[in-house]
Each structure stands twice: as structure tokens, then as C-alpha cells.
Amino acid sequence: MDAGHEPSLILLCGLPGSGKTTLAKRLANEIPAVRLCPDEWLADLGIDLFDVQARDRLEKRFSQHAQELLKLGQSVILEFGFWSRTERDEKRLGARALGAHVELHYLAAPIDELCRRLEARNEKGERGTAQITREMLEPYAELFEAPTTDELNLFDEPLLGRRG
Ligand SMILES: Nc1ncnc2c1ncn2[C@@H]1O[C@H](COP(=O)(O)OP(=O)(O)OP(=O)(O)O)[C@@H](O)[C@H]1O
Ligand SMILES: [Mg+2]
Structure with a gap:
């Protein structure tokens, strides 16, 4: 299948403040792709963003939904952060099994820069x-x-774009 026509699963990997949501918004328009952002959904559902169990359940549900969308030919962006190799492997293999194109964008920045960005974001x-x-x-x-x-x-x- 031509990579230009198969749906894409885009994984955005990086620590808080690394720019996942910022990049996801741009790619969502350019590709176009459906963006699944746990933070926004948790906030809209009135759930504490630090409720780890709720986040885990939401991410599992988003992953199932992403598979359904890919099967329908719709590209999807997951901005979960993907801190572990195991999670990234699982998503890559799941998307490949559906014949989807699968990208990993790793957004890296020094910790001082992440802190600066987060401080500015926290103020807003x-x-x-x-x-x-x-x-x-x-x-x-560390994790x-x-x-x-x-x-x-x-x-x-x-x-579109680079890997990070
Ligand atoms: N490449 C960049 N250079 C400088 N500032 C950036 C860059 N990308 C994003 N920012 C700014 O840094 C802040 C954090 O970005 P963003 O919210 O996209 O990060 P995030 O990875 O989604 O964080 P989180 O994991 O907390 O959701 C925002 O205020 C954004 O405007
Ligand atoms: Mg974000």
C-alpha cells in the first residue's frame, strides 16, 4: 500500500513541557488526523489530571478507539507521552497489524528548558x-x-515534520 494513502498512527513521546500538544495541534490540521489528548478529556470530564487510574483507563479506551479509527482509514495522534519502550512497542505492533503507517516523534529538551516552559504555562x-x-x-x-x-x-x- 502507498504510505501516502494508508492511515497513520502518530505517537508523541516526551516529558511534560516538551511540546507534544503544541505539535499535535499542528499535525492534526496538516495531516489531517484526530488528536486524542488525555489531559483535555480528563479536564472536560471533571476528573483530576493527577488521577492515575482514570488516566490509565482513558488511555486504554483511546487506544481501542484509535484502532477503530485506523480501521476506517482515519489517522490518529496519541499524545500520551509514552515514557516506556514497552508501551511504544505495543502501539507500533498494534498499528502495523492493521497495515497502518506508524510514526514516533520524540520531543527532547533540557530539564531547565522544560521547567521554563512549564512555569510560563502554569502562569497562564x-x-x-x-x-x-x-x-x-x-x-x-528519572523514570x-x-x-x-x-x-x-x-x-x-x-x-510531515521531523521525529523531534
Ligand atoms: N518547541 C518549543 N519551543 C519553545 N516552547 C515551546 C515549544 N513547544 C511548546 N512550547 C511551549 O511550552 C509549553 C508546553 O508545551 P506543550 O503544552 O505543548 O507540552 P506538552 O508536552 O503537551 O506537555 P504535557 O505533557 O504537560 O501535556 C507551552 O506553553 C508551549 O507554548
Ligand atoms: Mg500536552
Whole structure:
């Protein structure tokens, strides 16, 4: 199948403040693709953005929905952050099984830069964005499993933009 015609699953990987939502909004228009953003949905449903169980359930439901959309030929962007290789492998294999194109965009920035961006975002207090401080970000960065070049090469070349 021509990569230009098959639906795409786009995974946006990176820590808070790395720019996933910003990039997702742009790609959603350009591709076009349906953007599934847990933070926005949790906020709209009146659920605490730090309710880990609710987030986990929502992400599982979004993943099923993404598969349904891909089957219908609709491209999808998941902006879950994808901190672990296991999650990324699962999504890549699931999309490939449907014959979809699958991209991993890894957004990296130094922790000081992430903190600067998050401080500015926290001040605005936009709906659907989590208030994240340096004290929270530092342990997150320890847990985050950055994709290697070998892993990035397992994904398809981005149709638009770069991988990060
Ligand atoms: N490439 C960039 N350079 C500088 N600032 C950026 C860049 N991308 C996004 N920003 C700014 O940084 C802030 C965080 O970006 P964004 O909300 O897209 O991050 P995120 O990865 O979605 O974070 P979260 O995981 O908390 O949802 C925003 O205020 C945005 O305007
Ligand atoms: Mg976001």
C-alpha cells in the first residue's frame, strides 16, 4: 500500500513541557488526523489530571478507539507521552497489524528548558494543562525511558515534520 494513502498512527513521546500538544495541534490540521489528548478529556470530564487510574483507563479506551479509527482509514495522534519502550512497542505492533503507517516523534529538551516552559504555562493556567513543577519533573525525568536511534528506526519515516 502507498504510505501516502494508508492511515497513520502518530505517537508523541516526551516529558511534560516538551511540546507534544503544541505539535499535535499542528499535525492534526496538516495531516489531517484526530488528536486524542488525555489531559483535555480528563479536564472536560471533571476528573483530576493527577488521577492515575482514570488516566490509565482513558488511555486504554483511546487506544481501542484509535484502532477503530485506523480501521476506517482515519489517522490518529496519541499524545500520551509514552515514557516506556514497552508501551511504544505495543502501539507500533498494534498499528502495523492493521497495515497502518506508524510514526514516533520524540520531543527532547533540557530539564531547565522544560521547567521554563512549564512555569510560563502554569502562569497562564490554561484548561486541560497540568500544573507541573520542577520538583515533580525531576523524578519524572528519572523514570523516562528515552527512545534510542535503533528504536526510532523501527518506526516509519514521518510524512510531515521531523521525529523531534
Ligand atoms: N518547541 C518549543 N519551543 C519553545 N516552547 C515551546 C515549544 N513547544 C511548546 N512550547 C511551549 O511550552 C509549553 C508546553 O508545551 P506543550 O503544552 O505543548 O507540552 P506538552 O508536552 O503537551 O506537555 P504535557 O505533557 O504537560 O501535556 C507551552 O506553553 C508551549 O507554548
Ligand atoms: Mg500536552
